[in-house]
Amino acid sequence: MKIKFSGFALGLALTSVATPALAQTPPPPPPPEAKTSAAAYVMAAGASDQFEIQSSQIALQKSPHASTRRFAQTLIADHQKTTAATIKAAKKAGMNPPPPMLDPGAQPSIAELQNASAGDFDRLYFGQQGPAHQAALDLHQSYAASGDQAPLRMSAKAAVPIVQKHLTNANKMMNMPAGKMSGM
Template sequence: MSDDKERGGLKGLADKAQDMVGGMVGMASASTAGSHNTEAFIANACMGDLYEVEAGRLAMQRARSDDVRMFGEMMVEHHTTAMHQMRSALRSREVTDALPGAAPTMELDDRRAGMLKHLQDAPDDDFDKMYLDQQRMAHQETVALHKGYAEHGDNPQLRSVALGGLPMVERHLKALGRIGVH
């Protein structure tokens, strides 16, 4: 094996490990602070949607599998809609009275930005699998976030957003289970 190929393989393994650890941290955060704290819910839901849209755009460009490319297209469409729903909720009187100045987060945190960087840097042969692995982790995190806030959140309007978005994210997880990559 050449040194370049070996370094690339090691980098891929390191990126995957970093994504997995980040996914565990994200799940823990979604299950605790994000499920009770309104500001944390808003920030994590917005960053999750933003990550999904950006990763989906990469999949539309780079995926080798038609199924992966179509899933990426669906992520762009569905999570753009989710971002619009959050923005609408944040403009509602029920939210603005309780949280003056609440605004959607429009930047990714370091963890999600790192995941996108790993996708950008992935060799073509590894892209589809890496994308799908990240999607499973991200959607599991989003399910935990939305379920937790729907059950424990303190803002009724945002609890409704969380509850309304949950079936979509659960459908995405089921769709991921049907996509195979070789």
């Protein structure tokens, strides 16, 4: 007996038996006004740092790989420093910044990490870190070039190489075979 499938039916049949792809939900990018307006920049930079800190705290608990946990520890320490520098610069600019808060739009990303299995965790974590750090890099570079407050422009400029290093390392980790991660 010969079975014929149309292209659509074959595709449907294959997707129904294939392993489902796990989403990699990056947090939302900062609003455009955060690239030039001090108040919006402080909120966006703080939200970005909070995402990095909270997602990395989850990585410390869930990742089976020592290299991922070391990366997460670095992110926590560095983003605590960039948060403190942003708050200090905002105060120097005459602002009274609120404590940094996770953007509500980033909550699905955090939930995705919390619910990930150990086997899927690193792929999801690094799948979020790349876009999150790219958005943060764009934010800091843009504010450093066009921001409306000099102390915050200096703070943004100082954050750029830190975020660039994180982005580079996240991309390397994302492309590393899992077998090599544990030995790093």
